[in-house]
Amino acid sequence: MTAITRSDVEHLARLARLDLSEEELDHYAGQLDVILQSVARVSEVAADDIPPTSHPIPMENVFREDVARPGLDRDIVAAGAPAWEDDRFRVPRILDEE
């Protein structure tokens, strides 16, 4: 397995939407590498003919009746929002400026 570099951590942080500080990038670069080295042993045992398990209890397609049910109360949702305006969530700008 390849080692995790500082720039790998920077890339991962960007993908995961984490605005890490310079110190954090240094710190995690070493730690993530140690963690990944220690878990990499899983590849020693799992042969091609072993099926993967994604879920402990085999089940599929659990449906409910297709009937309308009330959603959450709007006022309660608004009370928990970080910013609320004109009966909607207010969010920062989505598009970059020209």
Add this chain to the structure above:
Amino acid sequence: MAATASAMEGDLTRQNASVLARSIAEGEVSAEEVTQAHLDRIAGVDERVHAFLHVRGDDAIEAARAIDRKRAAGVELGPLAGVPLALKDVLTMKGVPTTCGSRVLEGWRPPYDSTVVERLKAADVVILGKTNMDEFAMGSSTEHSAYGPTRNPWDLERIPGGSGGGSAAALASFEAPLAIGSDTGGSIRQPAAVTGTVGVKPTYGGVSRYGLVALASSLDQAGPCARTVLDTALLHAAIAGHDPRDSTSIDASVPDVVGAARRGDVRGLRVGLVKELSGEGYQAGVSQRFDEAVRILEGLGAEVVEVSCPHFEYALGAYYLILPSEASSNLAKFDGMRYGLRAGDDGRHSVEEVMALTREAGFGAEVKRRIMIGTYALSSGYYDAYYGQAQKVRTLITRDFNAAFEKADVLVSPTAPTTAFKIGDKVDDPIAMYLNDIATIPVNLAGNAAMSLPIGLAPEDGLPVGLQIMAPPMADDRLYLVGSALESALLDTWGHLLIEEVPAL
């Protein structure tokens, strides 16, 4: 013996839940008095223990009064009516702050009850408040809570286990006789082991996950915690069973856990010792108490056999790939847009920048580590080597369990390799911290049921040791059959429960 005593004799906070429930039902004491006694205890000791993140105070008293009124009106009450409970802060309760131990959810009040809470309310259990935990249940010591660590009532310099250290410490400091935990890799069982209390991870799908804030959805399971096996069974029965709002909930009747706890019989039962969960890496006093407990089970008529689970040595590696992968996906929703913290919203930053600033400010170090490990393990080019391989190991572990359960009805091991360690000892050494879960993780990967119960103090440090019992999926009753038999035998030997030996706070 405490179990036959009346709650009127002595301190209400020292009583078991089953005794309190009977005394309330018979009118010897009111639910309000019982609740007030526990709130007073919390006020007296929680500054030092820090088991609670939020105490409901007047609301808990009001809930208790409502139960007293129902009783006075002759309304039939449940078997735990009026008994106080400590709720892990990972389960939603409408209008009550739910933080999961994280700054990102500070001040958030959920708009709905989790199914577990709904069932507790229906059972007339009084919810005292929310207990401390490692942030988003990531940890084995409760040191990763954004609100400061919980301390172990046996020694305030030591960890109470994690992630459910708050619930376990609340039980061990007599702040509550019942608690709810959640167990993704051992977060109910390991805290139970290091605090001298009882905890059960039910079969995956046995208790609804609706309203349980997800860490790793294919591993998470809420479950009961208490100071005795019978109390744990009564709570298990109150919260378990099918829920259409959780698509992974098992649509079958709940095993008779209360009947099994009352019966407590191991005669003729085959108890398997898992070879791979002993020896090197286990503290001497832990191994000693474990060996003694196995001999007690043998003396009670159990047939002890050795079983081998050769792939368990890969469980930790598989777990620390599967868990971060699922967690990195589940925690993507904490983006500061619809609820919780928002940082950097100053009109200059874009939405993506605000998300990144929010998550940077709102998440602690362990959460960031695991999100990045998971992001890496799921990224293209690495998916097959990490996540794909880990899922295959999961299959091998399930096969190991299946083979072992052909030779044995239950399996046993020490719950944790050591007793409680000192606060600060492992907090910045992730690998050392992860090794705490070595004996508890295989059960989560396979979806089995498991219990931890106290079996004595390690001679070298005088701290509690736990024994883990593992049963096949939907055979949760076997945990209680074995646990109760062992608990009774130890009670006969000691003349009291182990928890009675906890130092006064």
